[in-house]
Amino acid sequence: MVDPEYIARALEESNYARNYGCVIDLSDADLSGRDLTQARLYMMNLRRANLSGANLCGMNLSRHFDYPYSDGEYPNFSEANLSGAHLREARICGTNLTGANLSGADLCQADLSGTNLTGANLTAANVAQANLTLADLTGADLHGANLSEANLSQTKLSMADIRRADLSGANLKGTNFSGADLSGANLCEATLIRTNLEKATLTGAHVFGISAWDVQLYGAIQTNLVITPVDQPEISVDNVEVAQFIYLLLNNARIRDVIETITSKAVLILGRFTPARKATLDALRVALRGRNYLPILFDFEKPTGRDFTETVSTLAHLARFVIADLTDPRSIPQELTAIVPRLLSVPVRPLLRGSQKEWAMFSDLGRYPQVIAPFHYTDDQMLVACLETDVIAPAERKARELAT
Numbered sequence: 225m226v227d228p229e230y231i232a233r234a235l236e237e238s239n240y241a242r243n244y245g246c247v248i249d250l251s252d253a254d255l256s257g258r259d260l261t262q263a264r265l266y267m268m269n270l271r272r273a274n275l276s277g278a279n280l281c282g283m284n285l286s287r288h289f290d291y292p293y294s295d296g297e298y299p300n301f302s303e304a305n306l307s308g309a310h311l312r313e314a315r316i317c318g319t320n321l322t323g324a325n326l327s328g329a330d331l332c333q334a335d336l337s338g339t340n341l342t343g344a345n346l347t348a349a350n351v352a353q354a355n356l357t358l359a360d361l362t363g364a365d366l367h368g369a370n371l372s373e374a375n376l377s378q379t380k381l382s383m384a385d386i387r388r389a390d391l392s393g394a395n396l397k398g399t400n401f402s403g404a405d406l407s408g409a410n411l412c413e414a415t416l417i418r419t420n421l422e423k424a425t426l427t428g429a430h431v432f433g434i435s436a437w438d439v440q441l442y443g444a445i446q447t448n449l450v451i452t453p454v455d456q457p458e459i460s461v462d463n464v465e466v467a468q469f470i471y472l473l474l475n476n477a478r479i480r481d482v483i484e485t486i487t488s489k490a491v492l493i494l495g496r497f498t499p500a501r502k503a504t505l506d507a508l509r510v511a512l513r514g515r516n517y518l519p520i521l522f523d524f525e526k527p528t529g530r531d532f533t534e535t536v537s538t539l540a541h542l543a544r545f546v547i548a549d550l551t552d553p554r555s556i557p558q559e560l561t562a563i564v565p566r567l568l569s570v571p572v573r574p575l576l577r578g579s580q581k582e583w584a585m586f587s588d589l590g591r592y593p594q595v596i597a598p599f600h601y602t603d604d605q606m607l608v609a610c611l612e613t614d615v616i617a618p619a620e621r622k623a624r625e626l627a628t
Contacts, residue, residue: 256305265299274305276325281310286317286335307345352390372410412453421464430454431467439464490518492539494556495549495575504577507604508547511611517544537563543570545619550586550598551577557585564589571622573615574598575607596622 251271259279285299303323311331318338327347337357341364348368356371360380366389373393380400388408397417405425413433423443430450441464448460451471461470491512493505505521512519520539540546540563548560564572572595576582582598589595599614601607607615 251300269300270304271300272303272305273301275309276305276307277309278306279310280314281330282313283311284315285319286315416464426464431464432471434464434468436464436468441465488544489516490520490539490543492536492543492546493519493521493549494536494546494559495551504549504604504607507608508611511608515612515616517616533559533562537566540567540570545571545573545623547573547575547615547619549575549577550582551575551580557583560589561585564592564595567594569623569626570594571596571619571626573619573622575615576600578602594622594626 248268250268250273252273253270254274255270255278256274257277258275260275261279261281261283265280265283265285285301299319301319301321301324303325304321305325306321306329307325308328309326309330311329311334313333314331315335316339317335319336319340321339321341321344323343324341325345326341326349327345329346329349331346331349331351331354333353334351335355336351336359337355339356339359341359341361344361344364346361346364346366346369348370349366350370351366351374352370353373354371355375356379357375357377358379359376361384362380363383364381365385366381367385367387369386369389371394372390374391375395376391376399377395378398378400381404382400382402384401384404386401386404386406386409388410389406390410391406391414392410392412394411394414396411396414396419398419399416400420401424402420402422403424404421406429407425408428408430409426410430411434412430414435416434416436416439418438418440419436420440421444422440425445426449427445427447428450432451432453444464446462446464449462449464449467450458450460451467452459459470459474461467493508495505509519509521520543536559546567548556550556560572572589574582574586574596576598577600590597596618599610599618601610
């Protein structure tokens with residue numbers, strides 16, 4: 225046990241220690257409940273010290289690079305007991321707090337940027353509006369902590385225990401939560417941009433109002449995510465990325481109208497529309513619009529690839545039916561072969577101009593019930609004249625048939 229007189233003398237002399245560039249050793253000292261706002265703790269080794277309930281509000285505990293420390297590790301609060309300590313608005317940048325006990329501590333608006341908090345205990349701590357940018361909290365215990373509106377940008381929280389923590393309104397851009405447990409955490413209105421949630425547990429987390437972009441979710445457990453505010457009946461989903469969309473869909477009639485319009489009126493037009501055949505494209509568009517459909521064009525003159533095929537597939541699944549002009553095909557056989565087997569509930573109405581015939585392997589697609597036999601037309605005038613009876617009507621019949 226450190227002698228109390230030595231502690232008192234050390235705290236008094238800390239005001240002068242900076243002039244000599246020396247470090248005062250108060251490891252294992254009992255400083256619990258003390259008012260330390262006048263002490264220069266950044267000059268000290270406080271490893272395993274007991275600072276529970278101490279007043280450190282507004283203090284500068286940051287590492288000072290202009291002092292000639294021999295090993296560059298001070299101030300050292302590793303394994304220190306800071307439970308219940310008052311650290312509101314304190315500056316603790318770059319400090320060593322590995323394994324420290326900060327349970328119940330008040331760190332509201334504190335600056336902890338770049339601080340090493342690996343394995344630290346921050347259960348039920350108040351870290352609201354604090355700056356934790358680039359801090360390392362790997363394996364830390366933040367169970368029930370208040371991190372609302374905190375800046376956790378690029379913070380390391382892998383394997384951390386963040387169960388039932390409040391992260392509402394927090395900045396989580398580039399934050400690493402890999403393997404962390406966020407069960408029951410409050411993520412309402414948090415910003416998740418390029419956030420790493422790989423293999424994280426999000427069971428029961430509240431995600432109302434989140435902004436999620438390019439989030440890494442490989443292997444994450446996303447069950448029962450609550451998308452409604454805390455004062456409303458709970459509605460839950462199982463995917464962070466669709467949570468925003470589902471809530472928007474439930475609470476915005478105009479969005480619902482847009483979705484209904486797309487799924488009941490959108491017609492995807494696929495084909496190779498060269499300048500010479502531009503008139504066919506325009507004729508199809510005008511005729512479909514005149515019948516209250518929403519034409520969406522994909523011109524296969526462009527090079528195709530996996531992303532292109534996925535885009536076509538996504539639009540096809542949203543459409544009421546697909547019109548595929550097989551005249552002078554290039555890459556359209558490849559695209560149809562890729563999307564038709566997955567397009568089980570959307571009719572495909574092929575078109576052929578003049579005396580042209582289907583490509584050799586088209587019969588393989590004809591086995592699928594959603595593919596209607598090709599309609600042969602001689603020119604644009606005939607196509608427009610027969611659009612209702614020979615293109616739209618068979619497609620609509622097939623759509624109803626597939627639906628039942």
